[in-house]
Amino acid sequence: MDLTMLRSQFPALAQSNNGYPLCYLDTAATSQKPQQVIDAMNHYYHFDNANVHRAAHLLSARATTQYEAVRDKLCQFIQARRREEIIFTHGTTEAINIVANGLTSQLKLGDLILIDAAAHHANIVPWQELAKRTGAIIKPIPLTTDCRLDSAAFDTLLLEKPAIVALGHVSNVLGTVNPVSNLVAKAKQVGAITLVDGAQAIAHMSVDVQDIDCDFYVFSGHKMYGPTGIGVLYGRFALLDSLSPLMTGGEMIKTVSFSGTEFNQLPNRLEAGTPPIAEVIGLGAAIDFIDAQPKAQVSAAEQTLLIYLQDSLKALGDVVLYGAHSDNLGAVAFNLAAEHHQDVGILLDQQGIAVRCGHHCAMPLMQSLQLNGCCRASIGIYTNKADIDNFITAMQSVKELLL
Amino acid sequence: MSQQVQPTKQQFLTLALETDVSTTMQLFENAGNWQERYRQIMLLGKTLPKLQDELRNESAQVKGCESNAWLHHCEIEGKHYFVADSDARIVKGLIALLLIACNGKTSAEIALFDPNPYFKQLGLEGQLSPSRTNGLLALAKAIKSESE
Numbered sequence: 001m002d003l004t005m006l007r008s009q010f011p012a013l014a015q016s017n018n019g020y021p022l023c024y025l026d027t028a029a030t031s032q033k034p035q036q037v038i039d040a041m042n043h044y045y046h047f048d049n050a051n052v053h054r055a056a057h058l059l060s061a062r063a064t065t066q067y068e069a070v071r072d073k074l075c076q077f078i079q080a081r082r083r084e085e086i087i088f089t090h091g092t093t094e095a096i097n098i099v100a101n102g103l104t105s106q107l108k109l110g111d112l113i114l115i116d117a118a119a120h121h122a123n124i125v126p127w128q129e130l131a132k133r134t135g136a137i138i139k140p141i142p143l144t145t146d147c148r149l150d151s152a153a154f155d156t157l158l159l160e161k162p163a164i165v166a167l168g169h170v171s172n173v174l175g176t177v178n179p180v181s182n183l184v185a186k187a188k189q190v191g192a193i194t195l196v197d198g199a200q201a202i203a204h205m206s207v208d209v210q211d212i213d214c215d216f217y218v219f220s221g222h223k224m225y226g227p228t229g230i231g232v233l234y235g236r237f238a239l240l241d242s243l244s245p246l247m248t249g250g251e252m253i254k255t256v257s258f259s260g261t262e263f264n265q266l267p268n269r270l271e272a273g274t275p276p277i278a279e280v281i282g283l284g285a286a287i288d289f290i291d292a293q294p295k296a297q298v299s300a301a302e303q304t305l306l307i308y309l310q311d312s313l314k315a316l317g318d319v320v321l322y323g324a325h326s327d328n329l330g331a332v333a334f335n336l337a338a339e340h341h342q343d344v345g346i347l348l349d350q351q352g353i354a355v356r357c358g359h360h361c362a363m364p365l366m367q368s369l370q371l372n373g374c375c376r377a378s379i380g381i382y383t384n385k386a387d388i389d390n391f392i393t394a395m396q397s398v399k400e401l402l403l
Numbered sequence: 404m405s406q407q408v409q410p411t412k413q414q415f416l417t418l419a420l421e422t423d424v425s426t427t428m429q430l431f432e433n434a435g436n437w438q439e440r441y442r443q444i445m446l447l448g449k450t451l452p453k454l455q456d457e458l459r460n461e462s463a464q465v466k467g468c469e470s471n472a473w474l475h476h477c478e479i480e481g482k483h484y485f486v487a488d489s490d491a492r493i494v495k496g497l498i499a500l501l502l503i504a505c506n507g508k509t510s511a512e513i514a515l516f517d518p519n520p521y522f523k524q525l526g527l528e529g530q531l532s533p534s535r536t537n538g539l540l541a542l543a544k545a546i547k548s549e550s551e
């Protein structure tokens with residue numbers, strides 16, 4: 001299959017800025033959307049718009065059928081055991097909040113929560129709030145000097161019998177991949193509840209939650225070629241069912257009276273209110289899009305491109321790369337000599353290059369790297385060699401201006 | 404009010420921007436391409452003195468910048484003087500462009516200054532957008548509100 005055809009399915013990539021063709025290397029922040037995702041959402045609003053699970057009319061039945069079909073697709077997509085283990089959320093952030101909030105009554109004073117030191121703030125702050133509510137203690141799992149999770153330090157921390165272990169699957173800054181199956185297995189041996197943040201993994205690799213064997217796995221639709229405003233919380237049924245709901249109201253109840261209310265069963269119990277229906281349907285189309293691609297070929301092509309990106313940056317000279325390993329996924333973090341990441345970002349922007357520069361919602365990681373911030377170039381299924389070459393040419397101009 | 408360190412009156416008055424708005428506009432009009440414009444921005448940034456560490460304090464920090472930016476202000480004989488710095492060179496140059504228009508001016512003059520057409524004429528209108536993280540808009544607002 002010719003992967004170059006893929007790119008033409010993403011209409012936003014056809015534009016140019018300042019006379020330079022758009023070079024979108026910010027997929028880790030949000031991916032572009034293929035036409036079929038845009039069409040699916042349009043179609044829903046054009047023809048099927050109705051609330052789900054509510055009315056006894058044709059339109060609502062159609063909307064409900066499409067909505068629930070996406071749950072089935074997701075169940076297959078990540079190999080969950082049952083469809084009730086898939087909860088629709090607004091994104092990764094809400095998913096982690098549902099878990100951290102829902103576990104409040106299960107934690108007690110002095111319990112330990114271990115968090116990946118490279119974690120995104122979304123996988124840190126909800127746990128800090130849980131710790132405030134319960135008196136639990138948080139400890140980071142440190143990184144080695146080559147920016148991988150320090151597995152020896154992790155083993156030592158496990159001796160303290162943590163109640164919760166929160167891991168990233170792929171770092172949103174560095175692109176480093178955690179061996180999550182292995183880390184989860186160890187955490188389970190000491191009885192910890194495990195959560196894996198898959199926001200940066202889901203678009204770049206096949207995810208099998210039974211193989212990872214974590215209790216919770218979370219991700220966002222907008223980073224996997226789907227719409228914003230929709231994400232997924234996968235939870236092992238028994239544990240998911242034990243969470244007290246973060247949000248209460250309509251949809252999530254069985255009976256309500258002023259003498260008492262009975263909650264509904266999973267998955268509705270954790271999906272209060274009218275869900276983002278069009279976004280769920282758009283996410284379904286994104287899964288169809290991903291499933292229609294030759295998986296092995298796509299991931300081999302992405303890997304080749306990422307290594308080419310790392311190597312080209314190194315070859316440019318005066319560029320510092322952080323944690324750049326050949327088995328990384330999706331992203332490269334770098335700085336140009338001692339130049340401020342924002343100067344580099346502004347000058348790249350002048351040339352139509354979209355990268356992200358800053359702390360990338362991972363301030364603790366920046367602290368451990370002793371940086372104020374860095375630049376990140378990230379790729380997706382539509383990125384091609386010309387994007388990387390344009391980016392490197394632009395970096396050459398930045399270098400000439402700044403150094 | 405916080406008791407943080409302020410630059411001395413001397414420091415405020417020694418800021419000598421050896422250029423003015425019309426010269427600057429001419430300079431940017433003559434710049435053939437974006438590279439030349441940004442080279443000029445960075446050169447202008449270099450004309451602002453580097454702020455000592457004790458003046459890079461919390462109360463002078465301008466929020467809304469991805470980089471750190473600091474702005475000190477004082478009024479001397481009816482005119483407004485500023486001392487400012489940033490750890491990003493382009494941001495520092497953008498601050499210099501603001502100070503070229505505002506430093507040593509009266510409240511009335513600064514009130515009349517509209518950064519939008521100014522940056523547009525310089526070919527830098529994109530940098531003033533509230534959705535940018537360079538903090539230029541926040542800096543322009545800070546200069547305006549401090550000199551009211």
Ligand SMILES: Cc1ncc(COP(=O)(O)O)c(C=O)c1O
Nearest residue numbers: 091092093120122172199200220
């Ligand atoms: C690793 C990681 N976790 C969590 C998030 C938060 O995702 P969202 O903003 O979609 O909730 C992101 C995205 O920025 C991320 O990269």
